[in-house]
Amino acid sequence: xxxxxxxxxxxxxxxxxxxxIRRRIGTIAARVAxxxxxxxxxxxxxxxxxVSVLLRSLSPEGKFDAAAPVIDFxxxxxxxxxxxxxRIEWRTVLLAVNSTLLxxxxxxxxxxxxxxxxxxxxxxxxxxxxxxxxxSIVVRLFAVTSILSPNGIVNQLSLALGLGxxxxxxxxxxxxxxxxxxxxxxxxxVLYAGMTSVDDNLVLAARTLGASSVxxxxxxxxxxxxxxxxxxxxxxxxxxxxFFLVPAILGGPQEQTISVYIQQQIDxxxxxxxxxxxxxxxxxxxxxxxxxxxVAGSFQPGGVGPAQAxxxxxxxxxxxxxxxxxxxxxxxxxxxxxxxPVLFVFPLAVGETGTVVFPxxxxxxxxxxxxxxxxxxxxxxxxxxxxALGTAVLSVGMALILARVTSRMTSTLGKAVIGGLxxxxxxxxxxxxxxxxxxxxxxxxxxxxxxxxxxxxxxxAAPLSYALIASAMSSADRGIEAAAWTLGASRARAFWTxxxxxxxxSVVGAFAIAFVTSWDEVVLALFIQTGPTKxxxxxxxxxxESGIVPTVPAVASLLVLVVVVIVxxxxxxxxxxxxxxxxxxxxxxxxxxxxx
Amino acid sequence: xxxxxARRTGGTDTTNAGDRRGEVVVTDIGLDYNGVxxxxxxxxxxxxxxxxxxxxxxxxxxxxxxxxxAGLLDPARGTLHIDGTxxxxxPTQKRDIGFVxxxxxxxxxxxxxxxxxxxxxxxxMPGAKRAARVKEMVDLVALGGFxxxxxxxxxxxxxxxxxxxxxxxxxxxxxxxxxxxxxxDRGLREELGAEVRRIQQExxxxxxxVTHDQEEAFILSDRMGVMRDGRIxxxxxxxxxxxxPKDLFVAKFLGKTNLFPGRITRVDxxxxxxxxxxxxxxxxxNPAIVGDDVVCSVRPEQxxxxxxxxxSPVPAxxxxxxxxxxxxxxxxxxxxxxxLDADGIACSIDLDPAAPAPVVGEHVSLLVRPGEIALVVAAxxxxxxxxxxx
Numbered sequence: 001x002x003x004x005x006x007x008x009x010x011x012x013x014x015x016x017x018x019x020x021i022r023r024r025i026g027t028i029a030a031r032v033a034x035x036x037x038x039x040x041x042x043x044x045x046x047x048x049x050x051v052s053v054l055l056r057s058l059s060p061e062g063k064f065d066a067a068a069p070v071i072d073f074x075x076x077x078x079x080x081x082x083x084x085x086x087r088i089e090w091r092t093v094l095l096a097v098n099s100t101l102l103x104x105x106x107x108x109x110x111x112x113x114x115x116x117x118x119x120x121x122x123x124x125x126x127x128x129x130x131x132x133x134x135x136s137i138v139v140r141l142f143a144v145t146s147i148l149s150p151n152g153i154v155n156q157l158s159l160a161l162g163l164g165x166x167x168x169x170x171x172x173x174x175x176x177x178x179x180x181x182x183x184x185x186x187x188x189x190v191l192y193a194g195m196t197s198v199d200d201n202l203v204l205a206a207r208t209l210g211a212s213s214v215x216x217x218x219x220x221x222x223x224x225x226x227x228x229x230x231x232x233x234x235x236x237x238x239x240x241x242x243f244f245l246v247p248a249i250l251g252g253p254q255e256q257t258i259s260v261y262i263q264q265q266i267d268x269x270x271x272x273x274x275x276x277x278x279x280x281x282x283x284x285x286x287x288x289x290x291x292x293x294x295v296a297g298s299f300q301p302g303g304v305g306p307a308q309a310x311x312x313x314x315x316x317x318x319x320x321x322x323x324x325x326x327x328x329x330x331x332x333x334x335x336x337x338x339x340x341p342v343l344f345v346f347p348l349a350v351g352e353t354g355t356v357v358f359p360x361x362x363x364x365x366x367x368x369x370x371x372x373x374x375x376x377x378x379x380x381x382x383x384x385x386x387x388a389l390g391t392a393v394l395s396v397g398m399a400l401i402l403a404r405v406t407s408r409m410t411s412t413l414g415k416a417v418i419g420g421l422x423x424x425x426x427x428x429x430x431x432x433x434x435x436x437x438x439x440x441x442x443x444x445x446x447x448x449x450x451x452x453x454x455x456x457x458x459x460x461a462a463p464l465s466y467a468l469i470a471s472a473m474s475s476a477d478r479g480i481e482a483a484a485w486t487l488g489a490s491r492a493r494a495f496w497t498x499x500x501x502x503x504x505x506s507v508v509g510a511f512a513i514a515f516v517t518s519w520d521e522v523v524l525a526l527f528i529q530t531g532p533t534k535x536x537x538x539x540x541x542x543x544x545e546s547g548i549v550p551t552v553p554a555v556a557s558l559l560v561l562v563v564v565v566i567v568x569x570x571x572x573x574x575x576x577x578x579x580x581x582x583x584x585x586x587x588x589x590x591x592x593x594x595x596x
Numbered sequence: 597x598x599x600x601x602a603r604r605t606g607g608t609d610t611t612n613a614g615d616r617r618g619e620v621v622v623t624d625i626g627l628d629y630n631g632v633x634x635x636x637x638x639x640x641x642x643x644x645x646x647x648x649x650x651x652x653x654x655x656x657x658x659x660x661x662x663x664x665x666a667g668l669l670d671p672a673r674g675t676l677h678i679d680g681t682x683x684x685x686x687p688t689q690k691r692d693i694g695f696v697x698x699x700x701x702x703x704x705x706x707x708x709x710x711x712x713x714x715x716x717x718x719x720x721m722p723g724a725k726r727a728a729r730v731k732e733m734v735d736l737v738a739l740g741g742f743x744x745x746x747x748x749x750x751x752x753x754x755x756x757x758x759x760x761x762x763x764x765x766x767x768x769x770x771x772x773x774x775x776x777x778x779x780x781d782r783g784l785r786e787e788l789g790a791e792v793r794r795i796q797q798e799x800x801x802x803x804x805x806v807t808h809d810q811e812e813a814f815i816l817s818d819r820m821g822v823m824r825d826g827r828i829x830x831x832x833x834x835x836x837x838x839x840x841p842k843d844l845f846v847a848k849f850l851g852k853t854n855l856f857p858g859r860i861t862r863v864d865x866x867x868x869x870x871x872x873x874x875x876x877x878x879x880x881x882n883p884a885i886v887g888d889d890v891v892c893s894v895r896p897e898q899x900x901x902x903x904x905x906x907x908s909p910v911p912a913x914x915x916x917x918x919x920x921x922x923x924x925x926x927x928x929x930x931x932x933x934x935x936l937d938a939d940g941i942a943c944s945i946d947l948d949p950a951a952p953a954p955v956v957g958e959h960v961s962l963l964v965r966p967g968e969i970a971l972v973v974a975a976x977x978x979x980x981x982x983x984x985x986x
Contacts, residue, residue, distance in 0.1 A: 479701035482668050485688040486695035487715035488766065497714075502705050 031405055038398045044444075045459045046425050049436025050282070053275045056439070062271030075276035085261075085273070092257040095172070095247070096240035099179040103187045103236050104229065106180070106337075109330035111191035116318050125335065126192070127567065132338040133185035134563045136520045138537045139556040141178060141249050142544055143341035146348060146358060146553075148174050148250070153358055170252025178246035183236045184338060190235065194228025213321070230295045238288045242281045242429035244523050249544050259431040266435050266527070278432035289427055342560055348553035356548045367554035377539070377555060383450070384536040387525075388518040390454035391461050395514035396507060398458065399465035400500065407473045422466050425459045430523040433459070438527040448530040456528055457518040464517060465510035472506035473499065617679055618769035618802030619644040625664055625674035634660045636827040637674060642770075642804055644679075647796055649805045649813040652823030653849070658806045659774055661823070665804060666695050666772050678769060694763030694801070696773040700755045702747035708758050709734065709743035715766040729765060736795060737761040753784045760792065764799050771796060771803045777812060789815050810850055814838075822846050838895075842884050844972045847893040854899065854943040854962075856892040856917060857974065860885070868971060873939070877915050879969035889974040892917070898968045899945040901934070904959035914963040918943075922958045938962060 055064035060074045079085055114125050132140065147153050148168040158166035168174035198221065206216040244259035251260065258277050265274035318324075344358075349367060351360030371377045406418050425433065437456045438447065446452030480502065484494035500507060522537045529538060536555070543552050622640040626633060635657045642648045650658040663669040665676060667688035675684045683691050703711050712733050716726045734743050737757035747755055756776055763771060776792070777785045793816050796803045807813055813820050814834045821828045822837060822845075830842045841847035847855070858872035868881045872892055879892060894917065902910055910916055920938035931946040932953055943962065947953070954960060 477699065477701055477704075479697050479699060480703055482688075483695065483697055483701035483703075483762075484714065485668070486666055486693055486772075487762065488689050488692075488718045489714070490689055493718065498703055502703065504705065 031408075034401050035405060038401050041394075041398065041455060041458065042421075044440065045437055045455045046428075046433075049433065049440045050428070052439050053278050053432060053436045056271045057275035057279050060272060062273070062275060075272045076280075078273060079276055079280060085277075088256050088258060088261050091172075091255065092241065092259075095175060095179060095257060096237050096243075098176055099183055099240045100233055100237045102176065102180045103183045104233050106330060106334050107184060107187035107191055107232075108229070109327040110334040111188050111195055113324065113327035113331045114188075115192055115195040116324070118318070125331070127571070128335050128339055129185050129188055131563060131567055132181075132342045133189075134516075134567065135342050135560050136537055136540075137182055137245055138520075138522055138540045138544070139345065139559050140181065140341050141245060142540060142548070142552060142556050143344040143348075144174075144178050144181065145169065145249065145544060146356065146548075147341065147344060148177070151357065169250065170255065172251075172255055174250045175247050175255055175257075178250040179240055179243055181337060181341065182243070182246060183239060184334060186239065187232050187236050188334070190232035191225070191228050194225045194232075198224045227295055231292045234288050234292045234295070238285050241284060241288075242431055244431050245541070249541075259429075262431050262435060263526075266438070271435075271439075274435065278429070278435060281429040282432055285427060285429055345553050345556040345560055349550075349557040351550070353550075356550055356553055367550045368558070370551050371554050371558065374551075377536075377551060379533045380536045380539040383533050384519055386450060387453050387457060387535055388515045390450070391457040391518035392465075392511045392515040394454060394458045395462040395465040396469070396511050398462045399469045399510055400507075402462075402466050403470040403473045404495070404499075406470060407478075419470075423463050426463045430460075434524045434527045437524060441528055447528055453525060453528050453535070454518075456524045457521055458514075460521070460524070461514035461517040465514045468506050468510040468513065469503065472503040476502055617644055618642075618771075619677075619679050620665060620770055620802065620804065621677040622661070622665070623675045623677070625661070625671045625676060627660060627664065627669065627672050633826050635664070635671075636825075638826075638828055640821065640828065640831075642802060643819075644802055645800065647793065647803045647805065647816055647818045649807060649817040649820035650823055650828075651807060651810060651813045651820050651849075653808055656823040657826035658808075658823045660826075662772050662774055662804060662806045665770070666693055667691050668695075692766075692769050694766070694768035694771045696756075696759045696763045696771070696776040698775045698778055700747070700759040700776075702755055702758055702762070704747055707744050707746055708739060708750070711747070711758055712762045712765045714762065719766055733761040733765045736764070736798070738791075752780050753788055756780065756788060757791075760795060764795065764801070767799070768801060771799075771801045773803060773805045775807050776805075777809075778807070785809075785812065786815070792816065822849060824849075839968075839970065840880065840882070841893060841970055841972055842882065844891060844893075844974075847891075847970060847972050852896050852944065853893045854896065854941075854945075856894070856938075856941060858890055858892050858971075860888045860890055860971075870969070870971065872917055875916050875918070877917060877964075877969060878966040879971050880967060882971045885971060885973050887973070890971045891974050893970040893972055894964050894968065896933070896944050896946040897931075898964055899943075900963050901945070901947070901954060902961045902963045904961055908961065910963060913965055915966050916961050917964050917969075918962045920960055920962055922954045922956050922960060925953055925956060927953075936960070936962070 052064070055069075056062045057075050058071050058073070059065070060070075060072050062075070079089070110129075114122050117125065145152075149155070150165075150167050150169070152169075154168065155166050158164065168177065202220055202224065203216055206220040207213075211219065242259055243257070244263065247255060247257040248260050248263065251257065256264070258281060262274040262277055265271070347360050348356050348358060350363050350365065351357060352362030352364045352366075353360075402418065402422060406415050409415050409418075433456075437459070441447045441452045441456070444452075446455070476499070481494050481499055484498045485491070489497065520537055521535075522541055525535050525538045526541065529535065534542065536559075540552060540555065543549060620640070620642040622638060624637045624639065625635060626637040627635045638661065640661070650661060652658045660669060664671045667683070667686065671684065675682055677683065678691065678693075703714065706714065709730050713726060713730050716729060721729065730743070734740055737760055739754060739757050739761065742750065742754065747758065750758065759776065773792070777788055780788065789812050792803075792805075805813075805816060817834055819831065819833055820837065821831045823829065824845055830837055830846050832840075837846060838850050841850065844855070847853050856872045858870040858877075860868050861871050861876070862869040863881055866881050867878050870877050870879050870890060870892060877892070882890075899917075900911075900914065902908060902914070902916065904919060918938040918941070920936035920943060922934060923937050924935035926933045926935075927949060930949070932949045932951070934945050934947060934954060936943045936945070945962070
């Protein structure tokens with residue numbers, strides 16, 4: 001620091017600028033260049049759709065005119081005045097509340113019972129809950145429709161027992177059954193995670209202090225799991241509130257909910273009221289999510305962490321008691337409720353008759369052969385694979401860029417903002433996202449194109465990929481990248497060969513979860529696919545609306561089989577890696593997230 | 597600049613050191629974290645082929661300096677030369693260095709051999725030559741037979757060897773080591789420390805080693821620098837720093853010492869006359885001292901016991917520095933540690949365990965050879981380093 005010879009510099013500031021600052025600007029520029037496509041996709045296919053629906057909701061005709069913008073709350077007023085709309089809203093809230101209550105009542109004893117079992121048994125029971133969870137909701141809906149239909153097993157049983165006609169299809173009760181079936185796995189998994197993290201010593205401590213089991217349960221155990229109960233219930237409530245598929249299929253025309261009403265309105269291009277209702281759903285959802293964050297302290301996407309059997313500790317062994325017996329009974333009901341519909345598709349698929357009946361008449365594999373030979377199914381299968389692959393590639397790419405940028409960020413506020421924005425799409429009600437993206441893609445001429453659907457699916461799949469990759473990147477040793485630099489590797493080379501390769505299991509997991517999200521997605525695909533060839537779940541959905549053909553149960557059984565095979569293979573490979581010891585860090589099984 | 601180490605340049609001429617390479621010259625390098633200097637403008641000259649250690653407590657800026665040399669941190673000011681080339685703005689990748697990280701930073705998804713091979717692959721070394729070099733490195737770090745293991749299957753000491761082998765495989769000019777032995781237990785640390793030194797000598801590279809463990813520094817270093825609060829307090833050989841600490845911090849940081857406040861009465865060239873209590877002593881002159889108030893630093897092994905009272909005999913060659921009462925006697929195997937109270941100053945001395953031990957409560961006097969007293973400034977003043985404003 002020679003202070004004596006410091007005449008005022010005559011060189012221009014830019015040349016004189018500190019090289020360090022210049023290099024900082026360089027890295028910021030590189031960061032912007034990387035982020036630009038991610039931000040562009042995010043803005044075009046998420047922000048714009050929401051804003052577009054918002055603007056439409058503020059115009060009485062549901063048409064936003066940029067030349068003459070109007071702000072008019074007539075649509076919102078209508079929502080709270082019109083008798084017909086009020087009835088729809090009341091029905092929606094009632095369905096959400098009832099299904100939440102029923103779900104909690106079933107899930108709590110189930111999760112409690114499983115949490116008290118040994119690791120091995122708990123693992124098997126969790127698998128019985130996870131398999132239905134992984135099977136597409138459309139497939140399960142198909143099974144439920146068959147079970148509940150007038151010539152279905154429930155009605156036959158009821159007739160045989162002399163209880164008279166019991167037709168649940170197209171009733172509130174049927175909708176409730178379907179919704180609970182969808183929500184149950186979420187709730188069980190959230191509760192199970194909460195229950196297994198309770199320290200057994202607390203319960204033991206209460207006992208040493210002289211508290212009875214009942215007292216211990218209410219004064220020690222319950223307060224410890226209250227957070228999971230409340231946040232799980234709120235989460236399930238949110239999902240139930242904007243649920244579209246079950247009410248659309250099982251509810252029938254008289255049992256419209258908000259989501260179903262929105263879809264019907266958009267079908268006839270009536271945007272005003274529908275948009276306002278979509279925004280209303282969004283506001284309700286945001287309020288609930290804020291409550292979840294307040295209760296749980298943080299927000300986990302989908303609310304479901306990695307479901308891993310923990311097994312009960314030896315300090316508090318499993319013991320039968322009346323309470324435990326009740327819990328065991330409820331567990332059997334829950335698992336039967338989840339598993340039976342999934343298994344039900346198999347007998348339906350092998351019947352010889354041209355109509356789908358139960359029990360099946362005769363035995364044939366003809367329908368399976370037909371699936372693989374007719375364009376009716378090969379087209380959708382192919383379309384689904386292409387869209388899912390495109391979505392997975394795009395999602396993983398976006399997730400890598402985003403995770404890379406956030407892992408380099410030092411400001412916690414910046415990280416929180418990016419994290420929050422990244423997860424916004426999966427918090428948004430699917431029906432709102434669907435009509436918004438539909439609106440935007442209509443303007444861009446992307447509806448009916450494959451790439452348009454890939455972009456839409458990426459919006460909901462990328463956050464899940466991001467969650468996996470970001471957590472792997474942040475838990476990986478940051479030093480190894482610097483180590484690669486000191487060995488002479490360029491920044492790009494170090495990133496690919498060290499950072500990405502090091503978290504490869506998570507990258508594969510991120511790819512898989514994006515693929516599955518797209519593969520099972522129905523609501524967005526329903527709106528955006530205007531062309532003749534639709535994705536597989538949408539094709540099944542269309543058959544559910546119009547009437548079942550015998551190949552539908554065959555396709556459904558194949559989809560269930562795929563899930564079972566994947567689960568079994570995973571189980572075997574996991575056990576193999578477990579045996580090999582924790583030599584290599586392994587990725588957690590990704591949580592399943594679905595947007596019905 | 598008094599910091600530069602002109603003292604030791606007598607032995608080797610560093611400008612044309614044959615095939616030795618990796619001379620590191622740090623000039624006025626500084627870095628601030630949020631306005632607080634993490635590294636004050638620092639000069640340092642590490643000679644080619646030398647094993648140099650930066651020693652200091654955590655937060656003293658030693659890792660910061662090491663990372664700046666590696667190019668993992670950008671300095672705010674100053675320049676850095678390696679082998680005469682200005683590399684201040686050269687990215688890490690192009691500096692031709694090897695870096696051993698504190699936690700090793702081994703690539704978890706690559707085997708031992710693949711870890712060592714990584715830098716060679718980056719440099720596009722042909723396959724056969726590469727394989728030979730990997731084998732050579734595996735043997736050098738004594739990991740024969742472990743080439744196919746993954747880092748997680750190795751013990752801490754083995755991981756450390758892999759890290760060393762990986763850093764050295766591409767024959768870097770400078771080997772930078774950031775507390776590489778910090779995570780190991782004591783026995784292993786000594787064993788591996790000696791091995792690090794052997795490998796550095798055999799591979800003929802310059803090493804800059806960061807640690808907070810003075811024993812490591814003593815075992816390994818040709819020269820070392822003690823750092824504190826973002827600046828280098830003193831440079832020299834381990835012995836120089838131990839025997840001639842320049843300030844109170846260095847005296848206290850390196851080994852144990854007894855501190856007796858005193859006052860300089862007369863400076864006579866290399867000898868300073870000091871008055872400690874009622875005793876007059878002669879000590880080596882410390883040019884860094886400006887005032888009269890000083891502290892005499894005497895190592896426990898430099899003191900011996902004598903009879904109490906002014907009249908008792910003093911062995912030839914010794915001076916009395918203080919009177920004291922024995923408070924504790926401990927047998928520690930190689931030595932006997934005696935704790936004393938010298939008029940309010942807690943002291944300790946180390947005696948030969950075979951020698952007769954004093955008993956607790958005994959009145960004794962502390963004796964020292966005149967040349968062994970090191971004088972340092974009384975307060976740990978920041979002015980210990982005169983600023984090079986010329």
